[in-house]
Amino acid sequence: MSKIPSHVFQSLHVAELSKFLLGKLLCTQIDGVLTSGKIVETEAYEGRIDKASHAYGGRFTNRTSTLYEAGGIAYIYLCYGIHNLFNVVSAPEGTPHAILIRGIEPLTGIDVMMKRRGMSQLKPSLTAGPGALSKALGLSRAHNGIHLTGDEVWLEDSGIQLSPDEIVAAPRIGVDYAAEHAQWPYRYYILRNPFVSKPHL
């Protein structure tokens, strides 16, 4: 197992990186407890030119400032007042691209994740969905801006090689407000994986 180094997040285009991250491992060691899962669903947000992005049109605020930093850190923000959504910041400094992780397949520390989620049975809803997986992994806004090559939150190459026909591209979820950009096929997921958040088709 090897951590994915920062230059990967800065050199691949956000759409390519979103596909690359499928099958990789998202790991956290928080309060000394290791939890991890295989990434099965991602969405690309293409910074300035993407109406669905918080940085559309180059919007720069206290919240979005994290997006403009160099790729390889976390962007975690509060959604609907309840959910902490985890994104991987990509591209070089100054380009506010990011990838929302929408689903993982739990691997390590499943008991801890169920405890964090208040669940007694292992079901897909444990980590299917961006708010759900953040909670399971113990991620919150306290980790906004954290480097993904550190000892608390990181990504690993699992050695899993997906074939192209296992990867589905589709419109993104919950971004109807972005008008025509909502149709961009920037959502990627692993075919028939039960930890994908919504419509499998």
Next chain:
DNA sequence: AACATGATAAACT
């Protein structure tokens, strides 16, 4: 006022 969601309940088939 809007928002990159999740859990639940009630009404279907």
Next chain:
DNA sequence: GTTTATCATGTTC
């Protein structure tokens, strides 16, 4: 079993 409705919740702009 499945679809549809509703609400909780708080930060951002």
